[in-house]
Amino acid sequence: MTFPGSLDDRDAARAVRVSGGESVPLWHADPDLHDVDAVILPGGFSYGDYLRCGAIARFSPVMDSLVAAAKDGLPVLGICNGFQVLCEAHLLPGALIRNDHRKFVCRDQWLRVDNAATRWTSNYRAGQEILVPVKNGEGGYVADPRTLDELEATGRVVVRYVDGNPNGSYRDIAGITNEAGNVVGLMPHPEHAVEALTGPGTDGLGFFFSLLGVAAGAPA
Amino acid sequence: MARVVVDVVLKPEILDPQGQAIVGALTRLGITGINDVRQGKHFELEVDDELDDSTVTRLADTLLANPVIENFAIRRDPA
Numbered sequence: 001m002t003f004p005g006s007l008d009d010r011d012a013a014r015a016v017r018v019s020g021g022e023s024v025p026l027w028h029a030d031p032d033l034h035d036v037d038a039v040i041l042p043g044g045f046s047y048g049d050y051l052r053c054g055a056i057a058r059f060s061p062v063m064d065s066l067v068a069a070a071k072d073g074l075p076v077l078g079i080c081n082g083f084q085v086l087c088e089a090h091l092l093p094g095a096l097i098r099n100d101h102r103k104f105v106c107r108d109q110w111l112r113v114d115n116a117a118t119r120w121t122s123n124y125r126a127g128q129e130i131l132v133p134v135k136n137g138e139g140g141y142v143a144d145p146r147t148l149d150e151l152e153a154t155g156r157v158v159v160r161y162v163d164g165n166p167n168g169s170y171r172d173i174a175g176i177t178n179e180a181g182n183v184v185g186l187m188p189h190p191e192h193a194v195e196a197l198t199g200p201g202t203d204g205l206g207f208f209f210s211l212l213g214v215a216a217g218a219p220a
Numbered sequence: 221m222a223r224v225v226v227d228v229v230l231k232p233e234i235l236d237p238q239g240q241a242i243v244g245a246l247t248r249l250g251i252t253g254i255n256d257v258r259q260g261k262h263f264e265l266e267v268d269d270e271l272d273d274s275t276v277t278r279l280a281d282t283l284l285a286n287p288v289i290e291n292f293a294i295r296r297d298p299a
Contacts, residue, residue: 051283051284052286055283055286059283087288088286093288094288095288095289097230097235097289098237098238099237100237102237102238102240140235142234142235142288144233168235
């Protein structure tokens with residue numbers, strides 16, 4: 001999906017192709033999802049991050065269709081700004097605020113996969129540690145203590161920062177899922193870790209393999 | 221025409237790094253006695269006189285503020 005101001009949409013499309021899938025470009029102003037099997041909301045600065053990150057994108061023409069499809073089980077992955085859009089659209093709880101240290105962070109980051117049962121993480125082992133880039137200015141995940149307790153108790157924390165929290169996220173949370181496990185949002189960028197030439201490794205491939213593996217087992 | 225003002229601030233329990241940056245700058249200005257700053261957003265809406273309060277509340281609750289992390293206050297300014 002491309003919004004005005006998206007910048008990692010091409011990388012996300014490439015990651016899908018590198019993983020063996022077919023990428024279909026979607027445009028925010030077109031409410032038709034064109035029968036895709038999954039949607040990736042990419043990183044970037046949709047609408048210039050005006051008002052709040054993701055706040056304007058949430059009201060794009062495509063979002064009504066996307067929210068309805070996600071509630072019907074369509075796999076949706078939100079990366080960085082895409083995670084912010086998913087929170088603003090209330091498909092995921094909580095919100096992302098400015099990094100606690102007030103600086104933009106861009107580095108390779110170790111994550112632990114806490115939930116390997118979602119549509120986007122089944123290719124990993126629970127507890128597996130992966131190295132992917134993180135790059136954000138407003139990546140601090142926050143929610144009220146009750147929401148955080150519920151996320152932890154129901155296994156909905158998907159990935160957690162290890163070896164240092166880059167942005168002040170509560171309880172080192174890097175990514176979460178909805179109750180059904182089809183919608184996942186995370187601040188780090190698995191799509192930037194799919195080729196050794198341009199990333200810290202290929203640990204990010206698992207997100208895309210997970211989706212394709214599930215789709216391959218489903219009836220046509 | 222009437223003017224409606226909506227003020228949005230982060231909830232008290234949410235960290236405000238921008239407010240903290242301002243506090244840091246205050247000490248460099250030589251100003252003392254200010255212990256905390258919370259930064260928010262201020263919206264001025266020019267609206268039809270007959271626009272009801274519930275519409276403005278809906279606007280503030282769905283777009284101008286994110287109720288997960290922010291509180292908002294609405295007031296009608298006398299023209």
